[in-house]
Amino acid sequence: MTEPEITAEPGTTQIIITREFDAPPEQVLRAHTDPDLVTRWLGPRAYEMKLDQWDVRDGGRWRYIHQDDQGNEFGFHGVFHGEPSLDTFVQTFEFEGYPGHVSLNTATFEDIGGGRTRLRANAVFQSAEDRDGMLASGMETGVSEGYERLDEVLAEIAR
Amino acid sequence: MSTTAMAAGSLDAVFGALADPIRRGILDRLSGGEATVAELTAPFGVSQPAISRHLKVLERAGLITRTRRATARLSHLEAEPLRAAATWLVGYREYWDESYDRLDELLAGLQDGKADRSPPGDPTGRSTS
Numbered sequence A: 001m002t003e004p005e006i007t008a009e010p011g012t013t014q015i016i017i018t019r020e021f022d023a024p025p026e027q028v029l030r031a032h033t034d035p036d037l038v039t040r041w042l043g044p045r046a047y048e049m050k051l052d053q054w055d056v057r058d059g060g061r062w063r064y065i066h067q068d069d070q071g072n073e074f075g076f077h078g079v080f081h082g083e084p085s086l087d088t089f090v091q092t093f094e095f096e097g098y099p100g101h102v103s104l105n106t107a108t109f110e111d112i113g114g115g116r117t118r119l120r121a122n123a124v125f126q127s128a129e130d131r132d133g134m135l136a137s138g139m140e141t142g143v144s145e146g147y148e149r150l151d152e153v154l155a156e157i158a159r
Numbered sequence B: 001m002s003t004t005a006m007a008a009g010s011l012d013a014v015f016g017a018l019a020d021p022i023r024r025g026i027l028d029r030l031s032g033g034e035a036t037v038a039e040l041t042a043p044f045g046v047s048q049p050a051i052s053r054h055l056k057v058l059e060r061a062g063l064i065t066r067t068r069r070a071t072a073r074l075s076h077l078e079a080e081p082l083r084a085a086a087t088w089l090v091g092y093r094e095y096w097d098e099s100y101d102r103l104d105e106l107l108a109g110l111q112d113g114k115a116d117r118s119p120p121g122d123p124t125g126r127s128t129s
Helices: A025-033 A128-134 A145-158 B002-018 B021-030 B037-044 B048-060 B079-088 B092-112
Strands: A005-007 A014-021 A048-054 A061-067 A073-081 A089-095 A102-111 A117-124 B064-069 B072-077
Touching: A005 B092, A014 B092, A025 A089, A025 A102, A025 A117, A025 B092, B002 B021, B002 B048, B021 B037, B021 B048, B021 B064, B021 B072, B037 B048, B037 B072, B048 B064
Parallel strands: none
Antiparallel strands: A005 A014, A014 A117, A048 A061, A061 A073, A073 A089, A089 A102, A102 A117, B064 B072
16 A cells, blocks of 8 residues: 655645555546545545535535544535546535635646556645644644644543 | 534634644643643743733633632643544544545456446446456
């Protein structure tokens, strides 16, 4: 399994994730657009995913809900922009637990030969604070040491 | 839906409170036990009023509670809102890690099942057998 590379430069408003897949670009894109495929991979296994809307076209709305085993629900929604292609799959993204804080997410699907694909997912937030709020659980890359301490606090509390 | 709506206000405040390095430092300090404003001020090199403002933000987010003992106000860490935030924010990284691992498996299945020449959007989702 390849590890995704996650970049979040301090003081910027974006997060970039790159990850390679052992499948051709068209198929990786299809896994992002086809609602029957999306529900089979998006989100942690521990969550049940309910797809409310997934209208992949310019201006189409999407919404899904992750439900954990305690019955807690976490909703997300947004809008697709433009026609999806290997060069650009664009959507706005909002966690319903944090309304009014929207990111603009763009994915590209690059053919790297041998039937493999490099996915690059770029999320641009409205402010560095918004982005860091999203990352408050402490993603390691390029994030200040304050987060490492928060990690420890959270780990301690989670025990 | 109701859970999401209920979580909305508090998570918003929690994320806002966590977005500042001094406030995260204060929480870190309080994870070692309750402390007075003076004790919390010492490590950060900022004024006591500034620390008091940070404590108000943390209190509004429900991350700390404050009690008065004699002339001192003591701050205590409240674990529950942090746990709520942590439960959701299992970590942006873990979220995508696990999603993409699942996508790997799905794509491997699609590759094997060249049988999967089904029309786009066909929800058979059958696995190869």
